[in-house]
Amino acid sequence: MAETKPAARSGGILAVLAIAGIVASLTQTLVIPLLGQMPQLLHTSTTNATWVVTASLLVAAVCTPVAGRLGDMYGKRQVLVASTIPLIVGSVVCALSSSLWPMIIGRGLQGMSVGIIPVGIAALRDLLPPEKLGSGIALISSSLGIGGALGLPLAAAVVQYSNWRVLFWGVAVAGVIVAALMYFVLPAIPAAGAAGRFDVLGAVGLGVGLVCLLLAVSKGGSWGWGSASIICLFVGAVVVLLAWGWWELRNSTPLVDLRTTARPQVLMTNIASIGIGVAMYSQSLIVPQLLQLPKITGYGLGQSMMAMGLFMAPGGLMMMLLSVPSAKLSAARGPKVTLALGALIMAIGYGLSMVLMGNPWTLMIVTIIISSGTGFAYGAMPALIMGGVPVSESAAANSFNTLMRSIGTSVSAAVIGVVLAQLSVNFGGHSIPTENGFRTGLLIGCGVSVVAAIIALLIPVRRAAAAAAEAAVAHTVDEVDIVAAEVDSLPVAGVVSAAVQVAADRYAGEPVAETVTGPSIYGRVRDVGGPVVAGATLTLISTSGSQLGRAATRHDGYFEFAVPAAGSYVLIASAEGRRPDASTITVGQVPTLSEVTLGGMGALAGTVTREPGDDPVPEARVAALDPRGEVVASAETDILGRFGLSDLPEGEFIVAVSADGFHPTAVPVLVSGAGITEIAVMLRPGARLSGVVRVRSDDRPLHDAQVTLMDPAGHVVDTMTTGPDGGYTFGNLSDGDYTVVVSGYAPVVMQVSVHGDAVQGVDAHLGHDGPAVPVIPALEQTPVR
Incomplete structure (x- = not known):
């Protein structure tokens, strides 16, 4: 039975996940105002004190994809609640720390909680009705930047007017509140269908590779880019990550499905995400320094730590306010357009900084513009990712995308750090960046934003049905021409059979088995109306239930499987927004054609009112029954008499409505495979x-x-x-x-x-x-x- 997503609870669910994401992301910038005092507070050197920031970033990078995979396997609600435990414990450890190592351990534990954001985004797919999903994804995704932006003024105020330990005690209390809210407000979310065991070796390999890479990037400026340590870290990262990739490709249940990640839509989005991460973090590194440098330098703006935080805060609020417009733009023009627009807005903000960096108020306008672009971009990236992966991998794919953003911020910190260090002067016994250094850093942010916009425009998204059908026909003709061109090179005995196969394929419009020979299965996945389905997931299992392989259809809907021997197999096909299909295929000694047709999945929404008049009927019970009389989905109306039923297969249904004090009624409804079918039901009082x-x-x-x-x-x-x-x-x-x-x-x-x-x-x-x-x-x- 399909689960319903009651509209009445959507607001509470979205609010809880947004608060959780903001609290988790607060930990990333919370300690930045403290960095200058850390050596004295922890009785350590300035170099060692930077580990307070680095430890959290490294642990977050490693744990984010792990949290996503666990969410797909065991249920997202469990992982969300469990992620608050290290946040609370780590905050308490930091609050009680008086030396370096306890603080590093506590910060590492805090970093483990960042997985809340990608897992929360994936959970929205299960918890929100379709009409609210886009704005919900945009808001939760933006929380990564919102929390980071609000962390600066909050931390600055606490440091200036109270004890620094209050920062961590406050986060611990917020973590307890978030855990309670998620436990009591979020409904149980079943596992998404990701099968198999957890890939422990893959998690360890990814962790080691990322630690080597991010450590080399973040410490290159202080340790020396040509030092043996940095070179060894880079070499180690390349070797470990290559070995990890080899392991993931041969593992039937990988931590990260690299085949899915290599899909053009997902791959290009992740590359753009790195650029957005670089651009977003550049202004976070430069603007606070510009605001706080003394005016005597000639370009510093002489603001206090508290004032700096307040000038930065509107940017974070703007990201939150733009989540709904971002979702509406994505729904109207596609998330690819929203991502490109966001990157261009960021580029415009950086460009304007060249003439607006001389005053705190104009510099605040620059941060608002850049943050606005970040809000658009952050809201679009998860939509692009989830549009290119199956439901069973949504949390893992979102976590990997969050990892790409984190790599972007780490690269940004390294590059901007090198630029400011190289373009600096000695002032009052301290080395400070020059105005030219700040301008160069801002121009780097502008350039990277433009590159990210170009990459976004090149992202191949699912095309319209007609275009897809034309492409499929064109591809088939091309394949036939290729085969015909190669007929001359075949042995004489094979010329006739090849010609017959080419003629049959041209007549039937069927694909030619390109790379498989012997016992194999090939074909195309199509919609009911005929257009091919790109990015559909196919799983081949034996009659005993063992998984033999998994593949995704190409842009033309084509797929192929090599099978171990002739015999019977079960082929399962699924795609976003369509009803899954399972069929038994008997394979002989030659490639066997299997055309798969997937029916659409629709949604039903409407209102229940009293007859006569139009007074809403709350708590009415609504059930959709298929032609066999089986209940497919059910829901209750909210206080306005509204209801929604999702994940309905295309076809005819009987919608039965009943409520206390009213005569029950039933109406026939035809649900289409695309969009939401609207109905209105009136109940006669009894x-x-x-x-x-x-x-x-x-x-x-x-x-x-x-x-x-x-x-x-x-x-x-x-x-x-x-x-x-x-x-x-x-x-x-x-x-x-x-x-x-x-x-x-x-x-x-x-x-x-x-x-x-x-x-x-x-x-x-x-x-x-x-x-x-x-x-x-x-x-x-x-x-x-």
């Missing part, structure tokens, strides 16, 4: 008839008296037994005349007329002194509301 049975001698209520209601034809409508209070009630009655028979002593018979209202006070008195047959000519009536 009358109620009630009364009390009493003992005639002393007027006390009579328990266990039998009350029977009959229609004018003498058919029994309902029978009930009175309770201790002697009361009885018949509900949902149609208009008309009824006979009420009360028995227990001598029976009493009453005639009652019902006309759409509640009939009350139909009382009866029973005793031993003979039957009574009172007639109820008229009763005070109270309308049903």
